[in-house]
Amino acid sequence: xxxxxxxxxxxxxxxxxxxxxxxxxxxxxxxxxxxxxxxxxxxxxxxxxxxxxxxxxxxxxxxxxxxxxxxxxxxxxxxxxxxxxxxxxxxxxxxxxxxxxxxxxxxxxxxxxxxxxxxxxxxxxxxxxxxxxxxxxx
Numbered sequence: 079x080x081x082x083x084x085x086x087x088x089x090x091x092x093x094x095x096x097x098x099x100x101x102x103x104x105x106x107x108x109x110x111x112x113x114x115x116x117x118x119x120x121x122x123x124x125x126x127x128x129x130x131x132x133x134x135x136x137x138x139x140x141x142x143x144x145x146x147x148x149x150x151x152x153x154x155x156x157x158x159x160x161x162x163x164x165x166x167x168x169x170x171x172x173x174x175x176x177x178x179x180x181x182x183x184x185x186x187x188x189x190x191x192x193x194x195x196x197x198x199x200x201x202x203x204x205x206x207x208x209x210x211x212x213x214x215x216x
Contacts, residue, residue, distance in 0.1 A: 080138065083108045084130055115143065151187045165190060174205040180212050 088095040109130035116124040160176040161169040167190045168183040184201035
């Protein structure tokens with residue numbers, strides 16, 4: 079496994095970064111940027127990388143790519159109906175309620191702290207229950 083990161087330093091917790099560095103199965107490449115993907119009729123065959131400081135380029139053969147770039151929630155479309163914080167996360171009250179009656183938010187779009195699938199699932203359940211109770215009352 080190769081971990082490509084655009085900076086020399088990680089923003090992850092120190093313990094997680096150290097675990098990755100200590101894992102013999104993970105090769106870490108910093109500061110490199112994924113510039114492009116290469117594919118054929120079979121699917122992904124490689125990625126083109128560019129060194130963030132020197133501009134050097136290289137190609138790596140691969141059949142899989144997982145990209146994670148930042149944690150900016152895609153909430154712009156909902157702004158007429160919800161309030162967001164300075165980072166774009168939807169603000170909620172009373173668990174999952176927003177400023178608009180009948181509109182509830184759950185998961186990563188409303189969770190700036192945990193950003194975990196299990197907490198998103200729990201919040202989704204809460205939102206569904208709250209939406210159901212809201213509908214029963216109308």
